[in-house]
Amino acid sequence: MFQAFQNLDDEKRYKIINATLREFSIHNYETASTNKIVKDAKISKGILFHYFGSKKNLYLYLYDYVTAIFTDAINNSLDLEEPDIFKRYKQIMMMKLALIQQYHTLFDFLKKTYAETSLEVRNELDQYNSKLQDSSYTRVFAGIDYNLFHENIDRTKALDTIKWVTNGISDRYEKQLKSNLDNSEAFHQLLEQCMEEATHYFEFLKQLLYRNTKG
Template identity: 35%
Template sequence: MYTNFEKLDESKKERILNAALAEFARNGYRKASTNEIVKEAGISKGILFHYFKDKLNLYRYLYDYAIRTLMNDLYGKLTSDSSDFIERIMEITRAKGQMVLKHPELFRFIETAYLDDADEARSYMDERTALLLKEGQEKMLRGIDMSKFKDGIDIPMAMQIITWTFDGYGRTAFTKAKAEGADIDYQKIFRESEEYLKLLKKMLYKDDGGNRQ
């Protein structure tokens, strides 16, 4: 569907993407203006819709582009050295902190999309997010040493609790910032997430951290 856009030279593609990311990040799906996007990108609206057909397809493309860029960058930084599930999540948390600085425009777009209530955009994002989370989880679990967990613990349930805590804290922080009209302090979120993960490690791991002598 996006073949014509993909054939563009990188500088023009980047100009269009950045203009669209900025507009949707500022205004959300419903209020974003394609007139503003084409004005900033230096193209006509006819050309924009030639590449993406309509506003919804542009938004979907941007969401896939943003998530894929961050996922590739994130899991590209994930080393296979640690077999510790919580350590691996903490490693990803630190990598996210670096990525906020590297891709601020993508994070602002995802932040807005994450809280957007437009039904026409929401259903697609939820479906894509579920697929990407499954893909990410498979990478997360590769080579994990389950013996680190305390004996008698339901390990899949424990891992789900860890994941829910990590995701739930981020969702709460995003929602609170939106309600207060404040900027999201990603560095604070990542620091506090690590503290919650360390506490869960003490609760769910063996006293020696599962390290075998």
């Protein structure tokens, strides 16, 4: 599918992807304009629909393209030999926030998709997210030593708590990081501050959830 688009040279393909990404990262599905996309990409609407067939296909292609970038970045960098879930989450958090510097528009688009309400694409997004989360969860948490937890701890609730704390901290710093994309020193200072705060919260959670918190 989309073979004609895939066969384009990189410059033409990325110009269309970037124009589409800009429009869908600012507007939701219904209000995003294909006229604006083709104008920015300097192509005709006929050519755009020749490649994708419909606005819906274009949107879902972009979603698949963006999630693949982040999934590959995390999978290629994650230390799957690390058995401590807190250390594994710190790796994920560090990579996610660092990627903002390189792919901040992609993050904006993904946030839009999470809140998307259009019935034309919502079902496909939910199905894709479910499959993606299942495969990502299996890989990201492969080799985690759950024996580190207290035996009377509800593992599901413990994992949810760790995830919520991680997401809460990273989301809180995301806006500040984006506002300092052009200031490398400030960006990295904020990144270090964020990771330091995460370390404090993780140490607190270890006291509650782990059998032994030394090391």
